[in-house]
Amino acid sequence: MQTVALKLITIVAEPVLEERLVAALHRLGARGHTVSAVHGAGSRGMRASDPPGEGVRIETVVSEAVSEQILEHVASAYFPNYAVIAFVTEVAVVRGEKYL
Amino acid sequence: MQTVALKLITIVAEPVLEERLVAALHRLGARGHTVSAVHGAGSRGMRASDPPGEGVRIETVVSEAVSEQILEHVASAYFPNYAVIAFVTEVAVVRGEKYL
Amino acid sequence: MQTVALKLITIVAEPVLEERLVAALHRLGARGHTVSAVHGAGSRGMRASDPPGEGVRIETVVSEAVSEQILEHVASAYFPNYAVIAFVTEVAVVRGEKYL
Numbered sequence: 001m002q003t004v005a006l007k008l009i010t011i012v013a014e015p016v017l018e019e020r021l022v023a024a025l026h027r028l029g030a031r032g033h034t035v036s037a038v039h040g041a042g043s044r045g046m047r048a049s050d051p052p053g054e055g056v057r058i059e060t061v062v063s064e065a066v067s068e069q070i071l072e073h074v075a076s077a078y079f080p081n082y083a084v085i086a087f088v089t090e091v092a093v094v095r096g097e098k099y100l
Numbered sequence: 101m102q103t104v105a106l107k108l109i110t111i112v113a114e115p116v117l118e119e120r121l122v123a124a125l126h127r128l129g130a131r132g133h134t135v136s137a138v139h140g141a142g143s144r145g146m147r148a149s150d151p152p153g154e155g156v157r158i159e160t161v162v163s164e165a166v167s168e169q170i171l172e173h174v175a176s177a178y179f180p181n182y183a184v185i186a187f188v189t190e191v192a193v194v195r196g197e198k199y200l
Numbered sequence: 201m202q203t204v205a206l207k208l209i210t211i212v213a214e215p216v217l218e219e220r221l222v223a224a225l226h227r228l229g230a231r232g233h234t235v236s237a238v239h240g241a242g243s244r245g246m247r248a249s250d251p252p253g254e255g256v257r258i259e260t261v262v263s264e265a266v267s268e269q270i271l272e273h274v275a276s277a278y279f280p281n282y283a284v285i286a287f288v289t290e291v292a293v294v295r296g297e298k299y300l
Contacts, residue, residue, distance in 0.1 A: 001171040003188065010291075012234055032142015032185070034112055034155060042232015055234060061187060071201040075294050085232070087261060087291040088203065091110075091187040094175050101271040103288065132242015132285070134212055134255060161287060191210075191287040194275050 004096025007067040008089040011058045011074060012038065017082060018056045024073055025058070029066035031099055034059050042083075061093055063100050104196025107167040108189040111158045111174060112138065117182060118156045124173055125158070129166035131199055134159050142183075161193055163200050204296025207267040208289040211258045211274060212238065217282060218256045224273055225258070229266035231299055234259050242283075261293055263300050 011021060018035060025033050038055045062070065067088055078084045093099060111121060118135060125133050138155045162170065167188060178184045193199060211221060218235060225233050238255045262270065267288055278284045293299060 001168055001175065003171070006187070008187065008189070030142075032140065034138040034140035034157065036136055036138045036157065036236055038234040038236045040232065040234035042230075057234065057236065061185065068201055071203070071294050075201065079295060085261065085293070087206070087208065087293040087296075089189055089208070089289055089291050091189050093185070093187040094171050095179060096187075101268055101275065103271070106287070108287065108289070130242075132240065134238040134240035134257065136236055136238045136257065161285065189289055191289050193285070193287040194271050195279060196287075 001094060003092035003094055004100070006061050006091055006093045006096050006099055007064055008091045009060050009062060009067055009070055009086065010089065011084060011086045012055050013058070013078070013082060013084045015054055015056050017078070017084070018058065021058055021074075021078075024077070025060050025070060028069040028073060030060040030062050030070070032060065061091065061099055101194060103192035103194055104200070106161050106191055106193045106196050106199055107164055108191045109160050109162060109167055109170055109186065110189065111184060111186045112140075112155050113158070113178070113182060113184045115154055115156050117178065117184070118158065121158055121174075121178075124177070125160050125170060128169040128173060130160040130162050130170070132160065142185075161191065161199055201294060203292035203294055204300070206261050206291055206293045206296050206299055207264055208291045209260050209262060209267055209270055209286065210289065211284060211286045212240075212255050213258070213278070213282065213284045215254055215256050217278070217284070218258065221258055221274075221278075224277070225260050225270060228269040228273060230260040230262050230270070232260065261291065261299055
């Protein structure tokens, strides 16, 4: 099966940030995204406060160039003030040329 | 810790496809799967229509050979008519020999 | 964007194990975690019984050293008696030095 090497970006944040983050992803070049509900705790990636809380996991499959744009934006616009974790996974996407 | 290199297949599709996709995974050799609810939007991976909708993320850890079978099936049976995204991630699985 | 190479550990288990597993993750060095609800079936990774059941997907981003500790613990404390799947994915984490 021929696949295209792309980047899966995963962002975990407080639910209140979902709308803004999703808008930013699409503005920066993402063609789609999924959001799922999580709960958890931690110094980052969920609320900074100690008690466990609700969160959203936002995922998008993008090109390396779009990935860079999104990570820069998340780091500069959210990391200073919010408990957010963002990471990138290498994925091989079926018919991935649609995402380039 | 000794682990086995395997493939994590992630498929995001409309909820109506869950039953058929899960049956196909197992028919093609998957030993297990998980499904989680997502919402989102995009040209593929969720409903093709513009408004955001509900989806399911179906995941299974399989051998490379089974991975190929599943990706070929998803591409030929679903991509022509449905908004589906499918991608593969390399994972290192504890006691992964159970999945070979 | 500068990122740090870290390990994403994913554990899928019966919901009854969530509290104990999360406590173990943090005791072994994890700085945070997320939990999401899944359903599914399989010889491992969900209930061992044949009918599909509910599960939890527990995820944490950790250093390689902490990853080893967690995998050893899960393998020795849970694999003999529970349907659990645990796997590791390589991820590139924004401001990942927080997790080291």
